[in-house]
Amino acid sequence: MFAIFLTPAYAPFAIAFVIMVGIGLIEAIGLGLGHLDLDADVYAETDSGVLDWLGLGHELPILIWLTSLLGCFTLTGIAIQQGATALTGGPLHWGLASGGALAAGSLLNTLAANGLARIMPGFETSVISTDDFLRRRGTILEGTARRGSPARAKIVDQHGQAHFIMVEPHDDADVIATGETALIVRRDGKLFYALPDANALLQSI
Known part of the structure; x- marks a missing residue:
């Protein structure tokens, strides 16, 4: 056969x-x-x-x-x-x-x-763009973030996945120490800029 x-x-x-x-x-x-x-x-x-x-x-x-x-x-x-x-x-x-x-x-x-x-289950993806990091909070893991001296920060996205980025304060006078959280507000290439949660403007956000 x-x-x-x-x-x-x-x-x-x-x-x-x-x-x-x-x-x-x-x-x-x-x-x-x-x-x-x-x-x-x-x-x-x-x-x-x-x-x-x-x-x-x-x-x-x-x-x-x-x-x-x-x-x-x-x-x-x-x-x-x-x-x-x-x-x-x-x-x-x-x-x-x-x-x-x-x-x-x-x-x-x-x-x-x-x-x-x-x-079959519907197709789902957890892939996100780096622009999706904007308006999310990150935690400084190592060092102190100063203008001109970025520090490593951790962001958790909507899927629960952790991402690690380099962060500088948005304002020249701000300093973000290890363990502090900050709101990511803009990006320039691979560098992100953030407002520390201690900023009075963020108290109600």
């Missing part, structure tokens, strides 16, 4: 199956190593209706979508060749069968991808 997959008529589907298994192994290894970020999300200036038709309109990871497509292509291709063999006594030319399998497999994959998108 498996010998037919080594024939030219079934070769495209055998190759698709091998690629599908390879992607699955990569995903499994990635999860075993601590969830490597191997799934890319699709952001394209394409009409949303086209993306929905393809099954990509619900932020489904591209590797999951591709694995589903390869599986649908393989199944429909084998079904076409088996059907042709039953009707005519032999399989179709691999090119003709591949074209039919791609069309039918794409339609089937639309249903499969939309189904997967419903059961």
